[in-house]
Amino acid sequence: MSEVYIPVVLGTAREGRRSEAVAKYVHDIVSATESVRTELVDVRDHLMEATVNDSAESELADKWRAIADEADGFVLVSPEYNHSFPGELKMLIDRAFPEYKHKVFGVCGVSNGPWGGIRMAETIRSVLITLNAVVSNRTVMFSNVNELFDEGGNITDESYTEKVEGLMEDVVWYAQALKTAREAA
Amino acid sequence: MSEVYIPVVLGTAREGRRSEAVAKYVHDIVSATESVRTELVDVRDHLMEATVNDSAESELADKWRAIADEADGFVLVSPEYNHSFPGELKMLIDRAFPEYKHKVFGVCGVSNGPWGGIRMAETIRSVLITLNAVVSNRTVMFSNVNELFDEGGNITDESYTEKVEGLMEDVVWYAQALKTAREAA
Amino acid sequence: MSEVYIPVVLGTAREGRRSEAVAKYVHDIVSATESVRTELVDVRDHLMEATVNDSAESELADKWRAIADEADGFVLVSPEYNHSFPGELKMLIDRAFPEYKHKVFGVCGVSNGPWGGIRMAETIRSVLITLNAVVSNRTVMFSNVNELFDEGGNITDESYTEKVEGLMEDVVWYAQALKTAREAA
Amino acid sequence: MSEVYIPVVLGTAREGRRSEAVAKYVHDIVSATESVRTELVDVRDHLMEATVNDSAESELADKWRAIADEADGFVLVSPEYNHSFPGELKMLIDRAFPEYKHKVFGVCGVSNGPWGGIRMAETIRSVLITLNAVVSNRTVMFSNVNELFDEGGNITDESYTEKVEGLMEDVVWYAQALKTAREAA
Numbered sequence: 001m002s003e004v005y006i007p008v009v010l011g012t013a014r015e016g017r018r019s020e021a022v023a024k025y026v027h028d029i030v031s032a033t034e035s036v037r038t039e040l041v042d043v044r045d046h047l048m049e050a051t052v053n054d055s056a057e058s059e060l061a062d063k064w065r066a067i068a069d070e071a072d073g074f075v076l077v078s079p080e081y082n083h084s085f086p087g088e089l090k091m092l093i094d095r096a097f098p099e100y101k102h103k104v105f106g107v108c109g110v111s112n113g114p115w116g117g118i119r120m121a122e123t124i125r126s127v128l129i130t131l132n133a134v135v136s137n138r139t140v141m142f143s144n145v146n147e148l149f150d151e152g153g154n155i156t157d158e159s160y161t162e163k164v165e166g167l168m169e170d171v172v173w174y175a176q177a178l179k180t181a182r183e184a185a
Numbered sequence: 186m187s188e189v190y191i192p193v194v195l196g197t198a199r200e201g202r203r204s205e206a207v208a209k210y211v212h213d214i215v216s217a218t219e220s221v222r223t224e225l226v227d228v229r230d231h232l233m234e235a236t237v238n239d240s241a242e243s244e245l246a247d248k249w250r251a252i253a254d255e256a257d258g259f260v261l262v263s264p265e266y267n268h269s270f271p272g273e274l275k276m277l278i279d280r281a282f283p284e285y286k287h288k289v290f291g292v293c294g295v296s297n298g299p300w301g302g303i304r305m306a307e308t309i310r311s312v313l314i315t316l317n318a319v320v321s322n323r324t325v326m327f328s329n330v331n332e333l334f335d336e337g338g339n340i341t342d343e344s345y346t347e348k349v350e351g352l353m354e355d356v357v358w359y360a361q362a363l364k365t366a367r368e369a370a
Numbered sequence: 371m372s373e374v375y376i377p378v379v380l381g382t383a384r385e386g387r388r389s390e391a392v393a394k395y396v397h398d399i400v401s402a403t404e405s406v407r408t409e410l411v412d413v414r415d416h417l418m419e420a421t422v423n424d425s426a427e428s429e430l431a432d433k434w435r436a437i438a439d440e441a442d443g444f445v446l447v448s449p450e451y452n453h454s455f456p457g458e459l460k461m462l463i464d465r466a467f468p469e470y471k472h473k474v475f476g477v478c479g480v481s482n483g484p485w486g487g488i489r490m491a492e493t494i495r496s497v498l499i500t501l502n503a504v505v506s507n508r509t510v511m512f513s514n515v516n517e518l519f520d521e522g523g524n525i526t527d528e529s530y531t532e533k534v535e536g537l538m539e540d541v542v543w544y545a546q547a548l549k550t551a552r553e554a555a
Numbered sequence: 556m557s558e559v560y561i562p563v564v565l566g567t568a569r570e571g572r573r574s575e576a577v578a579k580y581v582h583d584i585v586s587a588t589e590s591v592r593t594e595l596v597d598v599r600d601h602l603m604e605a606t607v608n609d610s611a612e613s614e615l616a617d618k619w620r621a622i623a624d625e626a627d628g629f630v631l632v633s634p635e636y637n638h639s640f641p642g643e644l645k646m647l648i649d650r651a652f653p654e655y656k657h658k659v660f661g662v663c664g665v666s667n668g669p670w671g672g673i674r675m676a677e678t679i680r681s682v683l684i685t686l687n688a689v690v691s692n693r694t695v696m697f698s699n700v701n702e703l704f705d706e707g708g709n710i711t712d713e714s715y716t717e718k719v720e721g722l723m724e725d726v727v728w729y730a731q732a733l734k735t736a737r738e739a740a
């Protein structure tokens with residue numbers, strides 16, 4: 001298998017965000033996945049100034065477009081706000097378009113309730129298909145996140161490892177299949 | 186009928202935004218609606234700085250929460266980006282929650298293609314219900330917006346007036362019904 | 371408060387359906403709700419013959435339209451098949467339209483996994499708003515349904531009672547508010 | 556390129572259905588597409604009797620599962636009822652599951668209004684991803700269908716040919732890419 005580049009994107013910028021621990025945990029598993037090169041992309045590092053500023057906009061937008069262009073797939077780690085994604089994640093996604101074509105997205109939802117961001121994972125599907133991208137159905141839901149990590153930042157429920165590995169199995173399958181076809185075209 | 190307060194929210198901050206002309210046009214009709222008091226809320230005036238800043242955050246958040254608390258309903262005017270809403274509109278919405286309970290939302294979609302933001306209007310429904318709010322089905326779609334207004338900012342297709350008035354008929358019906366019930370509770 | 375009529379609709383016709391026990395349980399709570407008159411509507415009793423048959427169609431359609439017309443609101447009890455509703459429930463819903471206007475829907479999801487039909491409850495929202503209806507956000511998710519009822523058909527987790535009562539509180543609030551406004555119009 | 560099998564599925568059973576002319580038109584274009592073998596599947600031929608009947612169920616279900624198993628992709632032609640798909644199409648889809656894995660769906664929407672079934676095409680996305688399938692973004696919307704075909708059943712707006720060919724370009728690209736990867740696995 002040829003190497004594929006699959007960045008992990010942390011999709012919330014809120015203070016006190018619990019998804020950061022999840023993103024690091026997911027990033028560790030992605031890093032350990034055979035044939036996968038990755039990086040942790042923090043939406044905070046991509047936020048524009050409030051007042052739209054062309055030069056800042058284009059510099060940050062170019063930075064994201066370069067990552068998206070190089071990527072063969074993406075793993076989004078995002079909380080659910082009002083059954084949907086954070087606005088800042090949508091702003092990041094909207095900054096590119098042709099860069100996503102025929103690539104794959106995996107989704108990890110996070111919430112502090114029992115449902116693990118499952119509705120964010122559902123409602124973002126329509127957006128991701130619109131990017132001419134593929135969405136893996138192997139979504140992982142991180143529920144009750146406030147109790148999920150110990151003080152050292154280690155996950156307390158080991159069953160998540162298998163779930164994320166299952167997601168990665170599907171994401172890598174798609175990433176390889178689509179990369180092969182893109183390069184043959 | 187008692188007076189209801191229904192602000193019109195312009196949901197995009199992008200430079201060159203065509204939705205601004207639509208929002209002003211919709212605002213004029215809402216202003217002329219019997220028993221309705223309104224205001225044009227521009228999401229640009231509510232954007233936070235990129236780096237999350239608590240004091241700025243809470244001042245701007247308080248400003249929006251005060252508007253939302255006073256409102257009996259809302260008319261959103263928003264373009265469609267990738268079949269969904271702009272991130273900045275979601276950030277604004279997410280800043281309040283109890284303020285929306287048992288109030289009504291009307292939606293006007295905007296696009297420069299033939300479909301008029303119809304998918305944004307569809308996919309935002311789930312978010313709005315989550316706010317414990319009601320969504321009118323009388324959505325108005327502003328298609329081909331680049332040619333819809335003349336140089337003086339006047340709409341060139343008069344049929345939109347009837348559509349927005351139809352939306353307002355339903356929004357005011359709900360706003361009155363829900364206000365009466367909220368005050369009786 | 372004036373009486374409101376809120377039928378409970380069992381939305382699956384599959385053999386061995388577990389949602390039947392849930393529908394009966396929900397129906398019992400709805401029956402015991404102050405100011406509410408109800409009935410259990412089984413989608414099985416409303417299925418048409420496979421080959422479209424006009425006379426059968428219109429007799430069954432009329433039966434449903436009469437119920438929908440009389441109703442002030444509805445509580446749907448439905449499993450989730452492939453993150454959405456059963457086809458037979460959609461066929462029933464599509465048989466009426468003006469009958470739903472300015473009425474309220476509550477939703478109870480059912481699944482044998484941990485997520486309790488939560489995605490069915492999410493994806494049906496768009497359909498229900500299209501009926502010019504209101505959707506309560508107080509959705510109840512019945513998870514792990516295979517273990518939820520004992521051999522006598524009694525629920526083994528009493529916490530569901532409070533959840534369904536919470537849903538009914540919101541459904542009745544809307545049903546009363548909208549009925550008052552419909553009758554005043 | 557190896558041959559791929561991509562049946563066209565007509566998703567409504569209603570009397571007087573206008574989607575039938577669209578399905579035949581789409582089927583002609585799919586038939587003429589290089590490297591594609593196809594067939595027109597009519598949901599009417601797959602309807603079960605109203606009362607769930609095991610033997611009928613399993614014979615019809617087996618028939619659909621055999622088609623789905625052999626297929627490399629699918630083109631759905633479906634009207635929009637209440638912003639979503641017909642119930643009978645959902646019943647057909649729900650009869651298989653592993654057969655869809657890592658295959659592609661294209662969607663053609665039909666309506667007699669201006670929006671061409673665009674919301675059906677949007678809301679079915681979540682279902683199709685749940686099948687572990689891929690959804691092409693090159694959806695084709697057939698608007699104002701009552702005036703779209705002449706008395707001889709010929710389309711009166713030739714611009715649709717290019718749109719359906721564009722959809723097929725993407726569907727075949729995915730079908731080939733995924734078939735290659737499935738066979739290599």
